[in-house]
Amino acid sequence: MATTARTTEVLHLSFVAGGMLEDAAGERLGRVDDLIVRLEGEEYPPVSGAVAIVAGRQVFVPLSSIAEIGDGRVRLREQRMDLQRFQRRPGEILLRKDVLDRQVINIDGARLVRANDIELVRIDGLYRVVGVDVSMRGLVRRIIPHSLAGRIGSGDFLDWASIEPFTGHVPSVRLRVPHPKLARLHAAQLADLVEAASHREGEEIIAAVRSDPELEADLFEELEAQHQREFVEDRTDPEIAALLARMEADDAVDLVLELPEERREPVVALLPPVLGRRVRTLLGYDPATAGGLMSPEFLCLYGEATREEVLERVRRSRVGADGAAWIYALTAHKQLRGGAPLAEVVRAADGARLADIVRPVPTLAPDAELEEVAQLMTDYDLTVAPVVGEGGQLLGIVTVDDVLELVLPEGWRRRFNILGGD
């Protein structure tokens, strides 16, 4: 192919924008202000035109009239051009104004980076955005005079395939561009990004995952309290309730507690009945005690139940994997008789009664302090600890992940992955 030689030449946006606009004969017509792209649907978005300043007016230069884009200039095909005033059309992004110098999401590292330059390559006649330069070298190239800047070669840049720019600040776009690449991230990584971004950028990330309500709920579970409050306070009560409905009861309670007091009851009233009841129960406890930490989602059966009945119950129940890790047995008076890890129930002989499989387990009172909870779980090597009321009835279980979250020094809990990257 004739263009092969050209594909290796990488153009820096910072050299193109600010350069000359010249006609076919090389006569100067004006100044190149920006390049236009559309982001949807293309892995490497092609440039669809340029914006130039000609005689003090911002004019649109369609791709069809551009002969070549090069370092410091854009050359037209013909001697003259139509002076068509530039107006943004929906979905159009201006590379310099909207992306350069701003934060973009590096999907591979799940972190925010700043676009020090944008790299373009001519592939089969189209100029495509291929990457973002985040290196110090890219920044230096733009600070020193142009004549020296040419000597600084292009360093490593991030492949555009793993870059997702923010478009919420672009007037003609306003959250309408989907961010499909975000789906490659876990809820925890998305939450880290939301926390590191500005409020508006955070809104954009959340809006992008909204089409997947499960993911959105997971994201909220992972957010820190301050940020949960920040992003939930603008929503209506039914919207918040819909979000909570997809969360584990204890996480839902955490979020409810972030709401202003006068909004809590109306929101809880909109929850599905079972979840609503659980949330109300949990709200009665001090959040720093076993009662506040516990989840009401656990599996307990009467001691008379056989191994098969227990396993059938595990299969049918919707209790999460953490909550189902232990099976509890009750006495005829609904008091806790004992518990056994699910693995032991599976390994027990056919027909064995639950009462024979379980053994006595250490328990916590609802008002046990965090330290006591952590101590008990450490001493007995428990990943799950039952919380028992005064009458011996099983109220809920505390799982190790909820305790760890509070016991770890605050600094440790922050984004490992955001900082761990390159």
Place this chain on the structure above:
Amino acid sequence: MRWRRSGGRLARLVAVGSVLGPGLVAANAGNDAGGIATYASVGARYGYDLLWMMVLITVSLVVVQEMAARMGAVTGKGLAELIREEFGPRWSLFSTVSVLLANLGICISEFVGIGAALGLAHVPPQASVPVAAVVVWLLVVRGSYTVANRVFVAMTIPFFAYPIAAVLAHPHWSAVGKAIVVPHVHLDAPYLLLFVATAGTTITPFMQLYLQSAVVERGLGPEDVPAERLEVASASLFANLVASFIIIATGATLFVHGHRTVSNAADAARALEPFAGRFAEVLFAIGLLGASMLAAAILPVTAAYVISETFGLEKGIARRPREAPVFVGVITVLIAIGAVVAVIPGVPVIKLLVLVQVVNGALLPVTLFFVWRLSRNRELMGDYRNGRVFDVLAAATVIATSALSLLLLAVTLSGNA
């Protein structure tokens, strides 16, 4: 964290704490060692004659700080970050380097102030300054964000020492009142110079940069703008009231008794002793210590915010060293250099401070221009951009303050300072 959420009362306290927050810290950090020295000089040399100016300066300060706070709340971005995004990397680098130099210089003067304050208790600066540096560093880097903020706010309490010292000095209140309302203009160079210096020390670039970044780190949003506006206005008013009381205190004593020159803040404290009793001196020393410590903590943090925002690095006082190495590194280096230079004998501190004034004088018009341009930007600020009347007021403030700042720059460079 779960335990914070339990009680409504605690939540309200936290809310009140945030109202007491960044505006107060920023404004009071403006009343630092250099500020106190300037106000004391003003009072000693011209009595109450420059008091009328404090009214104008207060209005300007409120206007400027309000814009910065509003931008932080609406955009969720720091000032340096917005400069980078809207004006490109060259302006961004210019302001970053100037802020770094200016803040380093002011930081040195704060540690000189700490040494002077504890010098009144006969502690040599070689002992007091290193200890203070370690305390400040631990507070900023190892303390939690909430603790750091509470301590910063608590550190402003000694400022009440100034009104008390002023009252103990028994000024003629009718003369004070008259001086506030009726401008007394002297047409001599020193008067003009003090006028300009006072404006320069009260409205300093780091105050806008710190305020905006701190508003962002607190996670305030557009809905917090009215509350934050109130906080900024009352904080600026409070800080300038304190400054006015320094002028009144020195005006009622030094000026009346003919001691017309004050070469540094400690002089001002010592000079109060024979007239207002030992009590006044102790209070003056506490106030100076608190002010210097507060600013010594705020300045490195501001520089770190600016550098992180410009280069897009991890930032925030809530971050640990391992998470934000550059952020913490900048803070550490600034505190270390500030403390070391302040105790090395033979370092020309006065010359350094003059240099600081030059850098600040060059930086302020640029910062203010950016603040003004950004806060009236429709695309950026939407419905929260400057209103028409406010915008004119803001433009006037920016032009007047910049003119004064450039005047000071010219005077300093021509060697009259």
